Amino acid sequence: MIKSNDYTNPLIIQRADPFIYKHTDGYYYFTASVPAYNLIEIRRAKTLSGLAHAAPRTVWRKHEQGPMSQLIWAPEIHYIGGKWFIYFAAAETTEFDNNGMFQHRMFCIECDNQDPMASEEDWFEHGQVKTPLNSFSLDATCFEFNDKLYYVWAQKDPQIRGNSNLYIAQMENPWTLKTEPVMLSKPEYEWETRGFWVNEGPAVLHHGDHFFLTYSASATDENYCMGMLSISDQKDLLVADNWDKSKKPVFQSDLKQHQYGPGHNCFTVAEDNQTDILVYHCRDYTDIKGDPLYDPNRHTKVQPFTWNSDGTPNFGKPVPYNYQ
Template sequence: MEQIYINPLVIQRADPQIYKHTDGFYYFSASVPAYNLIELRKSRTINGLAHAAPKTIWLKHDQGEMSQLIWAPELHYIRGKWYIYFAASDTTALDKNGMFQHRMFVIESSSPDPMSSEANWIEKGRVETPLDSFSLDATVFETNGTLYYIWAQKDPTIAGNSNLYIAEMANPWTLKSEPVLLSNPEFDWEKRGFMVNEGPAILHHAHKFFLTYSASATDENYAMGMLTIDDNQDFLNPDNWLKSNNPVFQSDLEIGQYGPGHNSFTVSEDGESNLLVYHSRNYTHIVGDPLYDPNRHTCVQKFTFNGNGQPVFGSPVPYTERGGLK
């Protein structure tokens, strides 16, 4: 019997990540509407995350560089320890270029259970990059014993709000190599409202790595793009990454799903299906900055691969299982 997933899965949670650990549990992290803390949820099943009690594992500081706008936490298990990567700022004010002022940070726990009272999360500090500029949405992946860091950052010499970069890591909180530019907003669909490449996520299948990302403003223009590389190539050579000309996942006006993006990947309970995790809205009229509209909801849906081994994400699923959101 095919597994049917609740959609939206978690209400008012943007930038979602679902990670299935070796203990058999799914762990869920996302931005909370108040942008003031990091919480985790845990369940044996995907649908169970809809009802799992969230646990706050870290609170923003009262002042300083980790005191405002806590964005997009991602949970990773690296070499026997848990890490959460997130972005934070010391102010809600915009800079002279009209941009937020985030930098990237990481916390660490050696507890077997990241939600236990003994987890004791340690602040490892800021992940330093050569550019001291707006940066966010870090993710990591490891292959052949090498750990890589991918993130979004503003380069003052390049038009737009953010580009995608990759670097090798010396450890889970320190870059080892110089950053390499992988993608910047160049197509029309990447420049609607704002010129943005952000929210990277990594998928491995059939000897290829796929790097999905989100582009344009966080309203109905938000859409997902993708870069592809063979897994035996040099990840730090930007020429090895092939960028898709068109979005691979975008708003569907017929079913009323808008701005799907900032995705992650996981697998079904039986391990047989690949799952796309993302946020979306079911309306377009937003008063004020879309970032402060709380109704980006977490969704999850199955996807397949075509004959060339490329992921086929299809269209966003309609909201069907939550009363009042149909």
């Protein structure tokens, strides 16, 4: 049985918004925001621990100007229909818009090589993944179910208080929405509105006959935490009322262990192909100078999690650092 102390934590230093995908070739593929927010890199290894020492390969760099020239955030790598895709958010400027928000939009790039790390030239741009709202949007993820591709993301609605809500839509292809967006969640509870009113960083997990959608809430300091939505896979995923929302965070800071602001998670499976693994970023201090966004010490961590008797995930608490 795989235990938390089987992995060194943090696994990868100064990599926020981590995403790990285990492919059919037996490799784990890892990407995340880099501290300079200026490029997208991938690393891979046969084991999760091996990712810590794997050499990163840059596959895309920000433009000199235009919509993809600033603040490259939260890339995710997916394998859809036999091809590689990366979703990420980017902005044209570091300035705020009229709502006091960054000006990010969501973008998609595709690789026409079965080896996504072969060359930068193998990746080409599909441009912006457009939604009906032309507003701050980020943290896109996707999943397939019953031969349908779904897209989940965070976006600002100027008519709703806060920074971002969570939306879902079916996709025509990996870079085009097919259906109108459906809002699944907005910041409403006290733990979702500390510092900023935020629902972002969605991650989707299918277990048994249910989907679980975790997300991150509040400011990116020690208040950052994870909430969760759930739905039976027999119900229509595009009907908001079919989703149940947890009234309490499902993963949050552990002050005794000095683990602060765990969030922006994803899920993968351990080397035994049985143990479920929670991937997230976290800090070990609260004395942040300036904007927490520009503090580079959000580190990638991994830990196994279990399942409750009612079929819901039990993430436990953020494991302490255990440099080996």
